[in-house]
Amino acid sequence: MSRSSLAIELSKLRVFKNPSTKLEQYATPSEVAATILWDSFMKGLIKDKTILDLGCGTGVLGIGALLLGARKVVFVDKDPEAIKLLRKNLEMIEADNKTFEIMLVDVEKQRIPKADLVLMNPPFGTKKKHIDLLFLEKALESSNELYSIHKSSTNDYLREWFLRKKLVIVEKIDFNIALKPTMSRHKKKSHVVNITCWHVRSAKNQKDL
Numbered sequence: 001m002s003r004s005s006l007a008i009e010l011s012k013l014r015v016f017k018n019p020s021t022k023l024e025q026y027a028t029p030s031e032v033a034a035t036i037l038w039d040s041f042m043k044g045l046i047k048d049k050t051i052l053d054l055g056c057g058t059g060v061l062g063i064g065a066l067l068l069g070a071r072k073v074v075f076v077d078k079d080p081e082a083i084k085l086l087r088k089n090l091e092m093i094e095a096d097n098k099t100f101e102i103m104l105v106d107v108e109k110q111r112i113p114k115a116d117l118v119l120m121n122p123p124f125g126t127k128k129k130h131i132d133l134l135f136l137e138k139a140l141e142s143s144n145e146l147y148s149i150h151k152s153s154t155n156d157y158l159r160e161w162f163l164r165k166k167l168v169i170v171e172k173i174d175f176n177i178a179l180k181p182t183m184s185r186h187k188k189k190s191h192v193v194n195i196t197c198w199h200v201r202s203a204k205n206q207k208d209l
């Protein structure tokens with residue numbers, strides 16, 4: 001599969017029908033997801049690996065990983081509506097049910113299994129303060145390596161946070177995305193949001209390479 005055919009496949013997936021503002025739901029645009037997935041695939045972090053998609057929503061990141069040959073993807077989200085759409089998306093790509101696991105749980109309350117890599121677009125922490133950091137903490141309990149999408153306005157803070165946690169910043173990819181007015185409070189046609197995907201790795205893992 002090429003990068004562009006991956007982007008096309010991801011653009012066919014279902015996204016949130018009525019995104020919840022409280023849960024900060026917005027689907028990662030397929031182009032953004034394809035860029036992140038391709039970066040990790042080319043670094044050898046996807047093929048035959050176990051991947052965790054935390055706050056998976058309708059599953060674009062984890063599904064992309066399955067399309068790129070992940071051994072197994074664990075999808076985690078607390079919203080049953082999102083999980084229903086995720087299941088339909090998995091059916092659409094004809095995913096073999098041995099290659100995925102779905103956990104309908106609250107990331108704040110649940111122990112999360114170990115994985116080779118975490119790919120996530122967690123809530124930004126605009127509604128619930130610091131939930132972005134909580135997702136990062138949880139991801140780091142599960143894996144030494146992660147890609148995580150955040151609002152670019154938090155970049156300085158996150159850079160410090162990663163350094164404090166002794167993480168190596170492997171890559172930082174910036175995107176400008178146009179958010180459609182899917183949420184009723186958005187009156188404008190669409191608005192541009194700057195987001196950043198951080199690829200970080202624990203220093204311990206770095207030494208092993």
Ligand code: SAH
Binds near residue numbers: 023082105106108
């Ligand atoms: N990762 C998806 C969705 C991003 S939106 C994508 O890239 O398209 C953030 C997701 O986090 C939503 O699906 C929301 O339901 C989920 N979420 C928010 N708080 C959560 C929590 N405490 N536990 C589990 N999932 C949560």
